[in-house]
Amino acid sequence: MSTIPELIAKLSSDQAGVDEAAGSVESSRHDVGQLIAHFEELGAGDSAAAASLRHTEEQLEHVRHGLLGGMAKAIETARRLVEQSKGHPTTAPSVPVGDPRAVVGDAVTAPEPKPGPNSLRREHDDPDEGDKRRSQHQKGLRTLSRNIGDYKKASEETAKSIDKIGHGYRPERPNPGTTATVGVPEPPPESIGAGKELHVADAAATALVVTVFAAEGAARLFTRRKRE
Amino acid sequence: MNRNELFKQIITAFVSGHTDTAAELTRKIKDEDSQAYFGYVTTLFAAGVDHWFTGERDAAAARSFVNDMRQEFDEGVVNFLVVEGLIRALFGEDELLDDISAQEQMDASLAVIRKIFDQSQEIRDRLDDYLSDAAVMADELAGSQ
Numbered sequence: 001m002s003t004i005p006e007l008i009a010k011l012s013s014d015q016a017g018v019d020e021a022a023g024s025v026e027s028s029r030h031d032v033g034q035l036i037a038h039f040e041e042l043g044a045g046d047s048a049a050a051a052s053l054r055h056t057e058e059q060l061e062h063v064r065h066g067l068l069g070g071m072a073k074a075i076e077t078a079r080r081l082v083e084q085s086k087g088h089p090t091t092a093p094s095v096p097v098g099d100p101r102a103v104v105g106d107a108v109t110a111p112e113p114k115p116g117p118n119s120l121r122r123e124h125d126d127p128d129e130g131d132k133r134r135s136q137h138q139k140g141l142r143t144l145s146r147n148i149g150d151y152k153k154a155s156e157e158t159a160k161s162i163d164k165i166g167h168g169y170r171p172e173r174p175n176p177g178t179t180a181t182v183g184v185p186e187p188p189p190e191s192i193g194a195g196k197e198l199h200v201a202d203a204a205a206t207a208l209v210v211t212v213f214a215a216e217g218a219a220r221l222f223t224r225r226k227r228e
Numbered sequence: 229m230n231r232n233e234l235f236k237q238i239i240t241a242f243v244s245g246h247t248d249t250a251a252e253l254t255r256k257i258k259d260e261d262s263q264a265y266f267g268y269v270t271t272l273f274a275a276g277v278d279h280w281f282t283g284e285r286d287a288a289a290a291r292s293f294v295n296d297m298r299q300e301f302d303e304g305v306v307n308f309l310v311v312e313g314l315i316r317a318l319f320g321e322d323e324l325l326d327d328i329s330a331q332e333q334m335d336a337s338l339a340v341i342r343k344i345f346d347q348s349q350e351i352r353d354r355l356d357d358y359l360s361d362a363a364v365m366a367d368e369l370a371g372s373q
Contacts, residue, residue: 133278136285136319136320137274137278137318139320139322140274140317140318140319140320140322141270141274141318142322143317143318143322143325144270144273144274144314144317144318144325144333145267145270146325147266147325147328147329147330147333148263148266148267148270148330149263149330150329150330151262151263151266151330151331151334152259152262153259153262154254154257154259154261154262154265154266154334155254155255155256155257155258155259155262156255157331158254158257158265158331158334158335158338159251159252159254159255160251161331161334161335161338162238162242162247162250162251162254162338163247163248163251164305165301165305165306165335165338165339165342166242166245166247166248166250166251166342167247167302168301168302168304168305168306169300169301169302169305169339169342169343169346170300170301170302171300171343171346171347172299172300
């Protein structure tokens with residue numbers, strides 16, 4: 001795991017460091033998320049410390065996005081994050097989070113988890129479930145990438161597919177007012193939770209895929225088939 | 229137009245129903261960019277499926293998803309067995325991919341992308357984010373060749 005200053009160093013080095021850094025950020029964000037979860041389990045979800053952690057988590061997500069979108073922006077955000085954590089140390093009574101600057105990157109020690117009836121958290125806020133999903137995705141993506149070596153010419157045949165699929169798509173769109181008896185499983189209602197939470201969760205979904213690729217090393221993953 | 233910009237325009241046109249434009253642009257993909265495109269589409273497929281399947285991720289869930297798809301595409305347009313196999317392969321049954329060719333995988337991925345990216349407001353709202361993540365993967369692949 002890396003501290004933010006290390007992250008900046010990584011960003012400033014070569015392009016190859018980007019994937020690793022993205023993985024580190026996601027990993028740090030995951031740790032912060034776990035810590036928040038523990039706060040909530042302890043009934044301290046509303047405390048200032050928890051709020052501060054949430055802010056950190058958000059910032060990390062920004063860093064990750066910037067990382068994938070543009071190096072310079074990411075470095076700027078990371079630097080700002082360091083400045084912020086210097087200025088506003090995270091004080092978490094009874095929870096040793098250590099030096100404020102280390103909070104975002106270093107290993108964090110959380111209070112003992114007390115698995116209680118607190119199951120209102122969303123699926124991917126659950127650390128164990130998150131790990132399970134990540135590992136399942138890692139395996140799944142490795143599988144899906146097997147065929148790449150056989151895909152030599154995208155243009156003509158794929159253009160025909162696009163044509164066929166695009167023109168053949170005729171979704172039934174039941175009116176929101178009518179009863180949907182077809183049993184079509186809709187994606188979760190947009191109104192669950194606050195909009196901001198949804199935004200973060202959604203970003204994490206894409207992040208999952210990309211960090212899995214990055215962790216695996218897309219080059220290795222996608223070229224494996226070539227040798228066969 | 230650079231590679232990723234082309235990919236972006238293809239998918240943007242495709243998921244917004246501008247099929248002819250998408251097909252026309254697809255013909256412009258250079259042979260040497262084919263594998264990058266495969267990675268691009270695979271990333272979007274995996275991200276879309278990951279977003280859509282919020283509950284169980286198993287054969288039954290995949291089958292139910294495919295059953296809905298049957299109502300949404302004209303007959304003969306999509307190989308639904310391949311779609312089911314592909315989703316289940318992503319969920320962990322990797323041996324199912326053995327019987328799926330690269331082109332079949334590409335076609336099935338595109339059909340799933342067409343459906344999910346059309347029917348999820350969240351993904352539509354953040355399409356650019358999804359596409360730029362996919363571009364990261366395409367770059368990775370291009371760099372590896």
